Amino acid sequence: MKIALLTLPLNSNYGGVLQAFALKSHLTRLGHEVWLIDNRKRLKPVSNAFLKTVLRRAVESLFHPKEIFAEMNTLLTQDYKKSEIEKFIYRRLTPKTQPVFDAADYAELAASGNGFDLYIVGSDQVWRPRYAGDPEPYFFSFLEGSGARRISYAASFGAGDCEYTREQRMRCGELLAGFEGVSVREDTAVGQCREYFGCDRAVHVLDPAMLLTADDYRTLFTAGSAPSDTLYCYLFRVKPGARHILQDFAERHNLRVVRTTDRPNAARGKMPGIGEWLAGLHEARYVITDSFHACVFCILFHKPFAAYINRSRGSARIHSLLKQFGLESRILSSGLQDISMLDTPIDWEAVDRILERRRAESYAFLDAHLCPASDTVTAAEPDGRGGTAKAPAGPGQGSGRNGQTDPRDQGPAARNRLKETYRHAVPRARRSCGTDRQAPASRLMSATVART
Incomplete structure (x- = not known):
């Protein structure tokens, strides 16, 4: 299949870039041709709010003179064209469509067709107006009435509360x-989805970064770039007064504090690359972060970590992630004063069992939609025997690519039958594996959904 991926504009955010890389990599391994919709934002002039932020952070840093220049550089250096992250995007996230900036560009993209068989929106906070701006393109408003197949994978609202207006909820619910x-x-x-958008079909899946394994990411490391015996602090925002807490903890454990953000490194004038950032997390003794994706990679790398909740950026994402792995105790509920909990061991075997199961369920969701609706979907029956469910062919059978039925010719009824097959496949597979919670991925996947 030829697939188009739509996510937030890729820039200097490590997690945003890596989740797109992971989903593209997974789909490519399955034999699909994957294109990234080159979604961009137009540059805006410096605003008064930006200048106020610069001033506020400068004032906060007055009692830490060595850091004031780093703070100013962090805020004022905005040219990422030649950064290591931009190089990664250029090399690893191609091919791309023509750049799209506004509704007219999206309309042109839809009109051109480009031969896409499926459109996928996600992951990251694509459904959060605070970051997405106008949410309608992320609900594929530009495909409305076209009959194009479209799904979401791990789309995120980012916050526990709905940030949409009443009109936006009605419109996006229609889409x-x-x-x-x-x-x-x-x-x-x-x-x-159910309460605000009238959609009761939403399925909870893993972030795309967790579809790949730790070994997959080790191939990206920059050799020799990350020292060991470090307290790796990947924090978007922490008050200067709290930094002595981190330093005291590091000194008690004979560690060096390494601090990084999603902004250019003050010493080198450019951002650490993807390989260096991943290696830093992997080689650290401990990690403290307020980043969703840093928590994801700590889980994949079996790295003792603590999650610092930055409420201005939303806490629902981190709570949801850690809850499904039984790791809510890693949240610093009382702030950095709880940092000693880093010494509490984590049962990584239990975490890995959950990861295998959740990964299998997430694979199953994608597999159910990565084939024409006429393809056979096999699901385990309650007694463990393999049952076969076929989406009946509709008008136009044989008119799709390679002589297969094109789901767009079949209409919504056939596609709904395919979705219902998936909805029942995962619970059946769990029963056939003899457990609801800790089935190995290999067993669960073979019993859940197999494309023939």
């Missing part, structure tokens, strides 16, 4: 009704 499949990244988003 969501045209989706073949809906999956979301947070457990709270399942309820949001």
